[in-house]
Amino acid sequence: MTLVLKLDAANPQPELIEQAASIIRSGGLVAFPTETVYGLGADAMNERAVQRVFEAKGRPADNPLIVHVWDRAMLDLVADQVSAKAEALIAAFWPGPLTLVLKRRPLVAESVSAGLSTVAVRMPRSRIASELIRRAATPIAAPSANRSGRPSPTTAAHVASDLEGRIDLILDGGVTNIGIESTVLDMTSEPPAILRPGWVTREQLSDAIGTVELAESGDALKHSPGTSHKHYSPRAQVLLVELNSSGSIRQLCSDLLKGGPVGFIGHARLSIEDPGFNAIVLRDSAEDYARSIYSALRELDERGADVIVVEGISDEGEGAAVMDRLRRAAAGA
Numbered sequence: 087m088t089l090v091l092k093l094d095a096a097n098p099q100p101e102l103i104e105q106a107a108s109i110i111r112s113g114g115l116v117a118f119p120t121e122t123v124y125g126l127g128a129d130a131m132n133e134r135a136v137q138r139v140f141e142a143k144g145r146p147a148d149n150p151l152i153v154h155v156w157d158r159a160m161l162d163l164v165a166d167q168v169s170a171k172a173e174a175l176i177a178a179f180w181p182g183p184l185t186l187v188l189k190r191r192p193l194v195a196e197s198v199s200a201g202l203s204t205v206a207v208r209m210p211r212s213r214i215a216s217e218l219i220r221r222a223a224t225p226i227a228a229p230s231a232n233r234s235g236r237p238s239p240t241t242a243a244h245v246a247s248d249l250e251g252r253i254d255l256i257l258d259g260g261v262t263n264i265g266i267e268s269t270v271l272d273m274t275s276e277p278p279a280i281l282r283p284g285w286v287t288r289e290q291l292s293d294a295i296g297t298v299e300l301a302e303s304g305d306a307l308k309h310s311p312g313t314s315h316k317h318y319s320p321r322a323q324v325l326l327v328e329l330n331s332s333g334s335i336r337q338l339c340s341d342l343l344k345g346g347p348v349g350f351i352g353h354a355r356l357s358i359e360d361p362g363f364n365a366i367v368l369r370d371s372a373e374d375y376a377r378s379i380y381s382a383l384r385e386l387d388e389r390g391a392d393v394i395v396v397e398g399i400s401d402e403g404e405g406a407a408v409m410d411r412l413r414r415a416a417a418g419a
């Protein structure tokens with residue numbers, strides 16, 4: 087049985103947070119909202135608790151977890167050798183959607199790092215997340231609270247549909263603000279390398295610390311095993327139409343409709359009258375796409391689409407993170 091507690095995101099009820107914190111302290115699993123997506127939390131220093139996270143998600147054991155801390159002092163429990171560049175990023179972007187990969191300290195449960203000598207850490211901005219960690223008084227390991235390979239959850243209902251019965255508690259704090267996961271930056275390489283693009287952009291990072299690489303493939307990405315797994319996929323096949331690709335999206339959808347139900351996510355208004363056609367129209371902005379993309383993929387899945395056509399946006403700025411997720415969702419299509 088999974089308990090669900092409704093919280094006020096701006097002013098979370100202390101007694102409910104305390105209930106969640108005591109579950110974390112006793113080795114249980116609590117899903118909670120962050121400013122990016124919902125996380126599935128466990129005490130990062132408790133090996134058995136962390137293993138339960140992998141079991142509940144069906145997550146491959148070689149994919150390490152992000153540790154969430156409440157304050158700068160808590161970082162010192164989990165990570166070592168925090169460089170001047172890392173301190174500059176912490177000052178500029180924490181609390182917020184930036185995860186730093188640092189040297190791991192031995193007290194962190196081993197499976198958090200999946201055998202690596204590093205640990206990924208972030209300090210979330212959301213009130214519920216930060217109060218939960220503060221009251222639990224222990225760093226919280228939390229991957230996104232979805233079954234492995236599914237789109238990340240941006241509502242408590244998404245978490246329930248993937249993990250009901252497999253975890254102890256869901257803190258329902260409404261829809262998450264940003265909608266896609268944090269930027270993951272490897273601080274153990276020089277220059278630092280982006281392992282996963284996110285809401286904090288490459289430009290913002292290099293403004294703060296100088297050159298930052300983008301680990302597109304190959305060696306750098308071996309440091310982040312998770313990025314090689316298939317990700318963010320609904321049941322339906324996803325077809326991504328990149329910005330500036332030739333051909334008409336309307337024609338593509340009409341052709342696909344001959345084979346079965348089709349979903350569409352994009353900013354074009356296609357006016358296709360067909361009972362098998364379902365469109366979710368977004369504004370042409372990275373903010374709107376980020377906030378809606380995972381729930382749109384889930385919703386079209388539920389409405390029975392065989393194929394979901396997604397209209398891409400520009401790769402500029404925050405758009406890079408959105409397009410990264412869409413390309414992964416479409417991979418193999």
Ligand code: TXA
Pocket residue numbers: 120122123124125126149150151152183185187199202204205206228229230231266267268269270281282309310311312313
């Ligand atoms: O916004 C987020 O980051 C959300 C919320 C809940 O904080 N969490 C999240 O966790 O997206 P997850 O597990 O879905 O993604 C973690 C990513 C994976 O790509 C994983 O491979 C990478 O971080 N990662 C974790 N530890 C790492 C490490 N020590 N070295 C390299 N990459 C690591």
Ligand code: MG
Pocket residue numbers: 229230238
């Ligand atoms: Mg995830």
